[in-house]
Every structure is written in C-alpha cells, then in structure tokens.
Amino acid sequence: MEIPYTISTRPDTGLWNAKIGIWLFLASEVMLFGGLFSAYIFLRLDAQPGEWPHGLLNVPVGTMNTAILIMSSVTVVLAWAALKMRRYRAYWWYMLATIMCGIIFLVVKLYYEWPQKFEHYGIFIKPGALEKYERYLGNNRRTEKGMEPRIEISGHLHNPEALKDPNVKEYEIGLDPVFVDPNNPANDRPHFLYAPPTDHIAKIEKEDVERIDSFGPWHSAYFASYFTITGLHGAHVLAGVLVFIYMWLPVSKKLYQRNPEHLANRVEVCGLFWHFVDLVWIFVFPLFYLL
C-alpha cells in the first residue's frame, strides 16, 4: 500500500500532502504564539505606572541575532534551490550554514543573554520611601515632565549574603548608569548600546525595600513573558536545527540518490517552518528589545 501524493501533486489541489500539513501546523503555531503575544499585550496594558521596564536588554546583541536568523532563512532557501537544480554539494554547504546560524543564535541566547540576567538585581522601593532615594531615581523631574515614575533601582548586587542573612540591614548595589545620573535627559530613553553596572555603590536599607529579585522570570510580568516567549522560540530554533542536521547527515545523500525531489520537498516544508520561526523572532525583537 502506498499513500498517494506524498511527492507528486494532486491535480485538483495542486499540492502534495506535506505542504498542506506544514501550513496547517504553522496555522496552529500562529495561534500558540498569538496566545503568548496577546498575553504580553494584556499584561502590559494592565501594568501600573513604572512597573513595565524599558531598555534592559542588549539591543546590539539582539540586532545581531536578528540578522543571523534572517541570514539563515536566506541560506535555507538557497539550499532548497540547490536541490531543485540537483547540486547536492551546494546544498550541503548551504545547509551547514543554516545549521551554524541556528546554533550561533542559540549559543548567544543561552550562554550570553540569559545568564547575564540572573546576576542583575532590581530593588523595588516602598512607595513611602521613594523620596529618600530621590538622588538615584530623579522622580521630581520625571513628574514635572509627565513621565512614569521610577520605582526600582537596579544594578550588580555586591553583598548577595544580604539576601539570606537577616543581620545585614542594607543592600549594596553597583548602580546601573541610569541611576548614577537620573536627571540627565540622555537617560530618559533607553540607550542603544548596552552599559554595564557602574562601580558607584548605593546602599539601600532593607526596611525601605518592597521586594528584591534578580532579572529572572520571577522579576516582573515583563521578564516572565520575556523568558517564556524567548524560551519557547528557542525550543523551536533547536527543533529546526536538529531536523536540519538530520537532513544534512549522510543519510540525506541516500535519499537524494534515490529520489532527489523527495529530499527537496522535505527541505521545503522544514524551510517553511524555519521561516515561521524567524517571523516569530521578528515580533519578539521589537516587543522586548525596542518598545
């Protein structure tokens, strides 16, 4: 028994089976990420003034990752085109390039961007004590200008033992540049280039602190959606890379020799999936890095 239209097209629909299958799958993926993005919108609209952080992510690195993913979308199309022209060697190289792009993206995400967040702390000040830390927050000027107040002081925590030890009465935090010079108009908007925490240490008394958390998913609705969405997106990138590796290994050569069109079709449907994963990132990047 053989299933019809696995490789050739059905005349009245003009499609082979897997092509319909992958588009349906992508439709469901749109709904999955659509659900997450609508949650993002819902939570962001609900956020109290000052609660939704801005400019905490590294924009140049994000831009680079965006470029890498777009490049990989181009190389996967070139790989497919090479197969259609029956040039297996070229296909092999383009596929390798695609796989490398995917891996670089994941490495940057997992070994550079994510771990940095866990070492960065944000201290939410009790509403009554905000005045006391005015020189770090600059809220008087912000109120005058009609901007959202700052309610959190962030940076590198110099005495992590303070988190556990009740005898330590204050946190010592190496401030992020914004809080060193809060009234500088240049700090009203997030910077394009990433600026690490400074050596300027602020002491914040524990009794003024509402909550202290590292920039993990527990920090805020913003970081919760950041880690969930980029995590799920990363899982999709990983899945794509694994499938591409399978199609690049010698086993693909055997299929190519038996039926090159079959391999081309496989690359085509997985390429469609890969484009979708890119497209999700095209939404992730502005929502989290820029807006």
Added chain:
Amino acid sequence: MDASTSLPATAGHHDPHAHAGEHEHHELGWWRKYIFSTDHKVIGIQYGLCGLVFLFFGFSLMMIMRWQLAYPGQALPVIGKWLPYFFGPNTMPDGKMTPEFYNSLGAMHGTIMIFLGVVPVAFAAFGNFVVPLQIGAPDMTFPKVNAASFWAFGVGGVIMLTSFFVPGGAAKGGWTSYVPLSDIADKGPGFHPFLNGQTLWLLGFIFLITSSLLGAVNFITTIIQLRAKGLTWMRLPFFVWSQFVTAFLLLLAFPPLEAAIVMQLMDRTAATSFFLPAGMIVNGAPLHISGGGSPILWQHLFWFLGHPEVYVLILPAFGIVAEILANNSRKPLWGYKSLVFSVLVIGFLSFVVWAHHMWLTGMGSTVSAFFQTTTLLISIPSVIILSAFFISLWGGSIRFTVPMLWATAFLPMFGIGGLTGIPLAFNSADLYLHDTYYIIAHFHYIVAPGTIFGLFAGVYYWYPKATGRVMNEFWGKVHFWPSLICMNVIFLPMFLQGMLGMHRRWYDGGQGWTLSGEHIWGLTGFQWNTPISWAAWIMGLAQIPFIINFFWSIKHGKKVNDNPWEATTLEWTAPSPPPHGNFIITPVAYRGPYEYSLPGREKDFTMQNEPVEPAERSRRATEPALVH
C-alpha cells in the same frame, strides 16, 4: 506494478489510486500490527477502546461523588473500605470522603470525560476509522504522525492517571483550572515540586494538546488530498464535513490553551506571576511574587479553547447521527447543503463566543453585549441542523435498529440541552443561574445524553465494518432503554435544583444550605440528590450489557455481509473488516452520499460508487429534486 520500486514521481502519469488496492507483501509482526500500528483502522480502534475505558473511569469517579452528594459525611458502603488502598489513605478515611478528594474527583471527572473520553472517541476514534473509508482513501496522509498522535495521547492519559497517586492527590482546581487557585494549590510542604496533582495535570495536557494537533493536521490533509476520484466536496458524507470542521477547531483553538498552560507551568515552577496579581495573601502570609499578572487572562485563554471544545464534542455526534438517520429513514438527508454551511458557520462562530462563560467577571457591558450577540447568532445554525434532522425523519420508512434508537434519542436530548442554554446566553439571566446545578444539567444534556448517545449510535453502526459481525440487538436495547431513562432522571431534576440556587461545587450536596428546604414535587433541593444518585448508579449497571455485548460479539456476533445496513457511502464498499489499504477495488464516486429510495430502482439504496445510467441521467435533468 510493484509498489516497492515505483514512485509516484516517476509514475506520475498513472492514477495514484492504482496503488491503493495493493497489499504489503510482507506480513507485519503482532506488535506492529495491533500495538504500534500505523494503520488508521487499528489506531481508530485503539483510540476507541482507550476512550471508552476512560469514559467509564470518569463516570465511576462521578458515581463515587454522587454518594457524597446524596449521603454527605456517611461512610461509603462495600467499596468505601477498599478505595483508600487504591487512591491513598487520605482520600476516604473510614470510607468517608475528604473535601480535597471530592475536589480531585470533580476536577478529574471533567478532564477525563472531555479530553480523555469524548474527544478521543468522537474525533480520533470515529474520525480515524471512518473518514478514510468514507472518502475512499487507503489510509491517512501521514500514518506515522497518526501513530505518534495516539501515543502522545497515551502518555498524556498515563500522566493524568498517575496524578491520582502522587502525595496530595490529583488536581483539585476543577476542569477549568481557574487561577489564582490552581497557581497556588498543591504547593508547599508535603508536595513534590513537579510530581504534584496540578503540575501533572498541566504536563499531561501538553501531551494531549500535541496529540490532537497531530490528529487535526492529519485529518484535514487527508480530507483535502485523499478523496476518491469523483468525490467532490458536495458529495462528501456529512460525517466527513463534521470531522473536517472539528479538526479545524482543534487545530486553532487548542494552541492558545497550550500557551496558557505553559504560562501556568511557569507560574508554578519558575515563580513567574502571569496569573497572579500583586498583594496575594495565602494562609495568612503574603506570597513572595512579583505580581502584575491577571487571573482574567487565564479565563480568556482557557475559554478561547473551552468554547470551540464544546463544538469539538458535539459536531462529530451530529455527523454520526446524520449518517444513521439517513440510513434508517431510507431517504436522503434533508437539506444537505444547509447542513454543510451550518456546520461551517458553527465552526467560525465558535471562536467568537468564548466570553459568555465569563459574564460574572465584570468584563463590562460593551464586551458582554458583543458576546451575547454572537452567542445568540450561533444558535441559528445549531437550530438549522437539528431541524434538518427532524425533517429528515418526516415521511421516512424508519427502521428502529439499535443505532437508530440512539440516534433518535439524541435529537430531543440535544434539543433540551440547546434550548436550556438560551437563558444562559443572556448576561442578566446568567447572573442568577451561573455556577448552579442548572449549568451542570444544561451542558450535560449536550455532552452526555447528546454526544455520548451519538457515540453509542456510532459504535453499534460501524461495529460490523470493524469486525464483520453485528452486535446483539436485544442486549443493545437492554443497554439503550435504562440509559435513556436514567440520563433523564439524573439531569432533569438538576435544572430544578439549579433554579433553587444550589451551587454546583458544594461538597455536602447542599445539605447545609437553609434555602434548599424549599420543596419541589415533594422533595427539597437536597433530597433530590438521592434519586439522582440512584439513577447514576443504575446507569452504571446499564453499561454492563454493552461491555459484554461489545466483547462477546467480536467472536460470536451474527456474521453479516459488507453492507449490512444497506447504506450508500463508500465505507460499505470495502470488505469487513477492511484489509490494510482498505479497498479491493479503488472506489470512484459518481453521486451524492444519501441516494436512498431513488425512484425507478429495484433496491432502495444506491451506493456512491454506482455509475449514473443514461436513463437515470435524463430523468435527473427533468426532476431537479433528485439532484444533490
């Protein structure tokens, strides 16, 4: 032609269906043939058996709960002593149910009945077994994906069942898992961080969603790509249409719930606050959370699935009932095109009615007005379908076979369920009825005597195709009549209890509630629990004839030919049971699906693969009523 060497790419000019009649040359081993099979019929039967077992298990949970509702605080006789050995010592000490266990039973009853019982049977089992046969296909388009779908379902089911046995027991947040309750439940001392009821519920769900995603992709592709030659869209049996729309609902409505489940999983394991607002106090102590989340967000995402899910439950039953009504009234289904368009409209509208489950959240009158309007709109196609079914019976020479008994009983039962839903569509009426037994009665009339009667009809109807034998008719009737009576004794009084104001989640069945002292027909609201519970237990007993009949008939049922019901659709042209690859002769469709009682013919049914003769063609031209 040797199938192993010829590829459609190289043999493109051949009719690809020419392969369909060929069989594998090598025999598969027992494991590959019956357990890890990729054959749609085997997978369909696997889904069906698992689903029926889950249905009975889910029903058993409710039978235990009904004891607590009728006789609150009393020890459950006979089995009460043994249940703690099965479910754990803290569930029923001395045979008396704890409130936590009651909540677990309630949550798992809903989850199991819907996601492990009805969906697998209605969609996956009947869809898998029947759809490829009805469209004349050799199998599904992606047989391996199909098997993966079944095994993902299996893993999900095992996880759900396992959750009964972890410390603290299964999920307690209701089948809707409303937050913030389910975000903070089953946590803390005495609970494992991952192996606790609620977290396992979420993990199990991820597998179940994956399973229905894979199934949905497969069904839609199969229906689009593998229809037999000549089987145009308007010649598809209505059952195929209903499965087609159902597959779209599963494909598009489940992912937002998956997103919500991922978020709840993050809330429970990674300390995020997607669904938790700031300032939560649990057990007198403030929670260390960031806040900034929204409980309403969960409800929106949940019901975005939840409402299309209702139609996932009912549309396959519509399809089954349609087939059986046409077959047993020996006349074409009335208004085939209206039925098809109605089912498409239902599919579309079911995505824009979800917030009618949320009238009490205070969404605001504008939002409510929108959802009230769409909710009332969706009743129009539903009424069209039900009316078309009733009219189909008009003037027919009805055969009251066992499947037909179930199918005809479906009509008034679904009618009651549907009409009692109309007050709930109105914000103002729902404020009073919300979360009462009225709601329970309303949706159970749709899914229990509605959908499940449709499923039983389908089991009795297609059983001869799967086995080559019919199920015993007498015992089929012994199964049917008590089930019909008990269903109504169970659910009709619940409308009254609900209108009295009895809340659906009361652990003591309303005993402690003073207003339940009001009498209806001589019994108070609380006292009505007793006849309801007895009816439930008797209905449990009434399933025994079915179980015995089902297994006994495999070997000992009456042998029948390939088309015992004298039906018209393509599945009856295949041998019973169909071999791997289904058809001996690749079918070609020449006519519509329900050509019963064509004038000028010897027999009263004309199968879809019977060519149109010249004389008939000229008659069709002059009598447009015959044209489908």
